[in-house]
Amino acid sequence: xxxxxxxxxxxxxxxxxxxxxxxxxxxxxxxxxxxxxxxxxxxxxxxxxxxxxxxxxxxxxxxxxxxxxxxxxxxxxxxxxxxxxxxxxxxxxxxxxxxxxxxxxxxxxxxxxxxxxxxxxxxxxxxxxxxxxxxxxxxxxxxxxxxxxxxxxxxxxxxxxxxxxxxxxxxxxxxxxxxxxxxxxxxxxxxxxxxxxxxxxxxxxxxxxxxxxxxxxxxxxxxxxxxxxxxxxxxxxxxxxxxxxxxxxxxxxxxxxxxxxxxxxxxxxxxxxxxxxxxxxxxxxx
Amino acid sequence: xxxxxxxxxxxxxxxxxxxxxxxxxxxxxxxxxxxxxxxxxxxxxxxxxxxxxxxxxxxxxxxxxxxxxxxxxxxxxxxxxxxxxxxxxxxxxxxxxxxxxxxxxxxxxxxxxxxxxxxxxxxxxxxxxxxxxxxxxxxxxxxxxxxxxxxxxxxxxxxxxxxxxxxxxxxxxxxxxxxxxxxxxxxxxxxxxxxxxxxxxxxxxxxxxxxxxxxxxxxxxxxxxxxxxxxxxxxxxxxxxxxxxxxxxxxxxxxxxxxxxxxxxxxxxxxxxxxxxxxxxxxxxxxxxxxxxxxxxxxxxxxxxxxxxxxxxxxxxxxxxxxxxxxxxxxxxxxxxxxxxxxxxxxxxxxxxxxxxxxxxxxxxxxxxxxxxxxxxxxxxxxxxxxxxxx
Numbered sequence: 001x002x003x004x005x006x007x008x009x010x011x012x013x014x015x016x017x018x019x020x021x022x023x024x025x026x027x028x029x030x031x032x033x034x035x036x037x038x039x040x041x042x043x044x045x046x047x048x049x050x051x052x053x054x055x056x057x058x059x060x061x062x063x064x065x066x067x068x069x070x071x072x073x074x075x076x077x078x079x080x081x082x083x084x085x086x087x088x089x090x091x092x093x094x095x096x097x098x099x100x101x102x103x104x105x106x107x108x109x110x111x112x113x114x115x116x117x118x119x120x121x122x123x124x125x126x127x128x129x130x131x132x133x134x135x136x137x138x139x140x141x142x143x144x145x146x147x148x149x150x151x152x153x154x155x156x157x158x159x160x161x162x163x164x165x166x167x168x169x170x171x172x173x174x175x176x177x178x179x180x181x182x183x184x185x186x187x188x189x190x191x192x193x194x195x196x197x198x199x200x201x202x203x204x205x206x207x208x209x210x211x212x213x214x215x216x217x218x219x220x221x222x223x224x225x226x227x228x229x230x231x232x233x234x235x236x237x238x239x240x241x242x243x244x245x246x247x248x249x250x251x252x253x254x255x256x257x258x259x260x261x262x263x264x265x266x267x268x269x270x271x272x273x274x275x276x277x278x279x280x281x282x283x284x285x286x
Numbered sequence: 287x288x289x290x291x292x293x294x295x296x297x298x299x300x301x302x303x304x305x306x307x308x309x310x311x312x313x314x315x316x317x318x319x320x321x322x323x324x325x326x327x328x329x330x331x332x333x334x335x336x337x338x339x340x341x342x343x344x345x346x347x348x349x350x351x352x353x354x355x356x357x358x359x360x361x362x363x364x365x366x367x368x369x370x371x372x373x374x375x376x377x378x379x380x381x382x383x384x385x386x387x388x389x390x391x392x393x394x395x396x397x398x399x400x401x402x403x404x405x406x407x408x409x410x411x412x413x414x415x416x417x418x419x420x421x422x423x424x425x426x427x428x429x430x431x432x433x434x435x436x437x438x439x440x441x442x443x444x445x446x447x448x449x450x451x452x453x454x455x456x457x458x459x460x461x462x463x464x465x466x467x468x469x470x471x472x473x474x475x476x477x478x479x480x481x482x483x484x485x486x487x488x489x490x491x492x493x494x495x496x497x498x499x500x501x502x503x504x505x506x507x508x509x510x511x512x513x514x515x516x517x518x519x520x521x522x523x524x525x526x527x528x529x530x531x532x533x534x535x536x537x538x539x540x541x542x543x544x545x546x547x548x549x550x551x552x553x554x555x556x557x558x559x560x561x562x563x564x565x566x567x568x569x570x571x572x573x574x575x576x577x578x579x580x581x582x583x584x585x586x587x588x589x590x591x592x593x594x595x596x597x598x599x600x601x602x603x604x605x606x607x608x609x610x611x612x613x614x615x616x617x618x619x620x621x622x623x624x625x626x627x628x629x630x631x632x633x634x635x636x637x638x639x640x641x642x643x644x645x646x647x648x649x650x651x652x653x654x655x656x657x658x659x660x661x662x663x664x665x666x667x668x669x670x671x672x673x674x675x676x677x
Contacts, residue, residue, distance in 0.1 A: 004509050011505045108324075116328035117601060118526045120533075120556050128537050137537040210502045211529035215325065219500050254506035260470035260496040262506070 003133035008251040014140045016240075016247025017147040021202040022224025023231065023239035024151055025195030031171040031234050032191040035088060035095030039080070040224060041217025042106035043196040047073045047203025048212050049114060052121045055207075062124045066204040073200020074193050081192040089188060103217070110214035118211040125208075143205040150201060151240045158236060167191065171234065223266070230270050232283020241282065245269070312350075313358045315626045317342065317613070318387035320377050320402075322369035322395055327499075329524045330394040330418070333604040335364055338391055340585070340592050341613035351617045353626055360613070367393060371401030378402045388413045388629055389616060391608040394438075396421035396472040409433065414633055416616075418607030420476050427652030432633060436654040437608045439569075441480045441547065445656055445677040448547055451567050452484050454661050454673065455518065455545050459563065463491045464545065465516035467507060467531065469523060470496035477522050477548070501527065504534045512540040518563070523548030525600065529556065536560035551662050551670075552600035558668030569606035570644065571660045571672050572599050581644050585610060606657060611643035646676075 022040055029037045047069040054065035080102060088094040125139040158164030170177040170187055178184050206216070227246050231238030246266040253265030273281055319338055321331030342362045345351060350359040363385055367374040374393060381387045390413060393399050399419040406415060410433045418438035426436045441448030455461060464485055468474035478494045485492045493514045495507050508531070511519065519541035521531045528546070532553040535541050543563040544554065551571070554564030575582040585605075586597045605611075619636040620626050640648040645657040661673040 004513065008506050008509055011503070015503050015505075111324050115598075116324060116332050116526075117598060118329075118529050120529050120552075123533075128539070130539070135538050137534075211526065211533075213526050215500075216502070219502070251503075251506045255510055258496070259507040259510070260498050262498050262501065 005252060005255060007134040007136070008255055009248050010134065010136060011140070012248030012251035013244045014136070014144040014247070015251065016227070016244035017144050017151075018202055018206060018243070019220065019223040019227045019246055020151060020240035020243030021147050021198050022220050023227030023243050024154060024236060025198045026221075026224050026228040027231075027233050027236065027239050028167075028191050029195045030228075032167060033085065033095070033188050034090035034092060035085060035099070036092065036225065037085070037192070037195065038096065038099040038221055038225075039102040039106065039217075040195060040199045041219070041221030042103050043073045043077060043199035043217075044203035044206065044220055045106065045110060045212075045214065045217040046076055047200030048207040048216060049110060049119070049203075050200070051204040051207040052119050052212055055124075056119075056121055062208065066201070069204040069207075070197050070200045073203065074197035076200075077193045077196025078189070080196070081189050085192055086185075086189070107214050107217070114212075114214060116213060118213050120211045121207050137209075139208050143209060146205060147202070148240065150198070151237070154198070155236045163187075163190075226266060226270050230273060230280055232277075232280025235280070235282040238280070238282035242280070245281070311356050313356050313626070314361045315358050315389070315620070316361045316363060316385055316387040317616075318378075318381035318385060318390040319362065319364040319392050319608075320367050320374050320381070320390060320398070321364070321392040321608075322398070323364075323366040325368040325370070327369040327395055327524060327526075329526060329601065330604065331367070331369070331392065333598070333601045334392060334394060334418070334607060334609045335366070336589070336593070336598075337585075337605040337609035338362060338364065338613055340588050341610045343592065344588065345613065345617060351621060353621055354624060358620075358626055360617075363387060367395070367398055369395055369398065371398050374398045375402050375405060378406055382406070382409050382413060388627065390415045391437075391612065392417050394418040394604075394607055396476065400472060403434075406433065407431065412629060414629055414636075416608045416612055420473050423654065426654050432630070432653075434653065435633070435636070435649065436652075437612060438606070438655055439657060439659065439677065440654050441477075442484060445650065447567060447659055447675070447677060448480060448484060450675055450677065451545070451547055451565070451661065452481075452488060452490075455565055456488060456490075458565070458663070459518065459543070461490060461517035463493070463514065463516045464518045464520050465511045465514050465541070466492060466494040467504075467511065467519065467521040468494070468496055469499055469527060471499055473523055473548075481520070481547075497527070502530055504531050505538060508535050508538055508540040512538070516541055518543045518545045518565075520545045520547075521549075522546065525550050525552055528553040532557050532561070532564075550600040550603065551664060554664040555668055558664065559666070561664060562666055564664040566662050566664075568660045568662045569603040569657070571662055572597070572602045574660075574672055575644075579644070585644055606645055606659075607655075611641060611645055611647060614643055615639070615641040615647060 025040045050069035050072045051065045054060045054068050055062050084098045088098050128135045128137045166182045170182055227242035231242030249266045249269045250262050254262045321335045322328045323335045342360045346359045350357045365377040396419040399422050415433050416435045416437045422436040423440050425431050426434050439447040468477045482492055528549045546566040576586050589597050619632050623631040623635040637649045647657045650656050656677055658676050663671040
């Protein structure tokens with residue numbers, strides 16, 4: 001049983017990294033634009049379907065499909081920002097309403113294009129690695145490493161590069177950042193587009209692991225928001241940790257408690273943490 | 287001039303008479319449909335909502351159907367419940383009160399049926415509802431529920447397809463332990479209630495787990511099941527979950543042998559190199575049937591022409607419930623009953639007849655459908671063996 005638990009801890013961390021990349025998008029978008037973009041799950045869906053389309057139908061190599069998928073999600077994010085989100089900057093309610101409307105439109109479009117029949121991408125990396133009773137599919141491990149790498153690079157970029165420092169400066173004090181010559185409009189658009197591209201990347205890896213259906217984004221945006229809140233909104237590396245903690249809570253909780261309430265375990269844990277640390281696990285004390 | 291006037295008058299009279307006769311001889315029969323065309327559980331509803339419009343179109347294009355001296359055309363009002371019982375309640379209200387539909391196809395989802403049932407029951411005797419939902423079984427054939435007809439095979443009992451499936455499993459694989467993994471909802475729970483006694487009666491040990499709707503990562507529950515070391519994994523009940531369960535079960539070495547009574551061959555074929563055994567109840571194996579059955583071939587061609595897209599072979603078997611055949615069967619029942627309005631007479635006719643379309647459809651004493659079906663047995667590499675069953 002110990003090995004089964006260890007296996008599920010590892011599985012939870014891997015799955016949590018998918019939550020983490022959405023959480024990262026949520027936390028960045030909220031910090032810079034003041035919007036909780038609930039439609040990020042749908043950008044993930046775009047990335048997932050695009051990857052499936054290019055890999056299985058156009059027969060492109062998986063890495064090339066991922067690049068196309070990320071580009072498509074980014075372009076869709078740019079269109080959404082210029083057509084909708086730029087009118088809702090720093091208005092939480094309007095931003096929320098627009099993103100909820102966008103969910104409906106994008107999901108319906110996916111239904112129209114792909115129907116409800118689940119799409120299953122051919123296996124990209126077959127087989128598993130086993131150690132005793134612990135078995136981890138190779139693709140899951142590779143996906144985890146890629147997600148960690150992207151989240152790590154994003155953190156590095158934001159903490160080392162000028163653009164990243166400008167972004168953080170704007171998040172901390174918009175007026176001061178503007179006075180220091182930070183191009184705020186371009187920055188806000190850039191962050192929305194980047195977070196959509198991140199979601200698209202998450203979707204691309206999701207497609208290599210799970211079956212696709214138009215409603216796939218709904219679950220992940222909820223987990224992403226939970227992960228961001230658990231970590232403390234604004235904490236970039238914390239987003240990954242928040243996602244991983246949620247993943248582990250769900251996976252291990254399902255072993256000992258009824259599986260049918262799997263999603264509830266993460267939520268209960270989130271509520272328990274917020275009772276003691278209202279700003280999240282890695283947020284500053286407020 | 288007199289002749290001319292007389293001729294004009296006669297012509298006018300004749301025209302009026304012809305117009306009068308023509309208007310008296312045509313009519314419309316409204317056909318309502320409430321199915322989940324979209325949403326996570328749309329797999330149960332999608333194919334019905336795809337098949338019914340084809341039959342309606344064919345009948346109308348052929349000039350309609352005659353009952354007595356009147357030629358009727360069908361007017362289909364197909365509404366998308368999205369699998370949401372609240373939405374479905376509004377829709378059934380609209381169909382019965384506003385549209386005055388006397389025939390409603392659907393729902394295929396148990397949770398939708400259970401919610402709309404109390405309202406629909408008020409219209410007992412005024413309309414017929416042909417739905418495939420598993421939980422409809424509890425309500426059909428009871429006094430006061432005459433409006434309900436279940437358009438799907440029941441699992442248990444002497445003619446139950448589930449019993450036949452389990453017998454086939456025992457005959458071919460002799461399992462000692464079976465783990466069941468169903469969705470935590472009305473449809474999933476009832477599967478547990480049906481199959482635990484069926485397996486128990488045959489001396490097979492079972493373990494039942496339920497997963498949350500929308501689950502994608504099944505590793506934890508599969509790990510739990512793996513500890514039970516089942517000979518077969520019996521997962522359900524829609525392909526949306528099955529693709530992931532089958533793949534993850536194989537990748538995690540939890541089980542490579544599967545037994546299904548809800549779902550398609552798709553997940554087995556997709557993982558054909560990983561499975562050892564994949565036994566699935568399929569109302570019809572369309573790939574095989576279209577080669578030998580002209581009615582099936584006609585439907586496949588009609589689908590492609592109507593929707594201008596490929597035929598969904600994996601979903602098509604679900605067209606055995608409240609779908610294409612049932613439109614023709616209902617029309618035949620109306621013709622035989624000599625009425626499009628006398629609901630009770632049409633019901634009795636429908637329940638007493640056997641219709642031979644893509645399926646051979648009849649109803650048992652409880653207003654529940656009985657039809658022939660296939661058992662598809664996939665083995666490693668995708669080798670397929672199809673057994674036809676006449677219940």
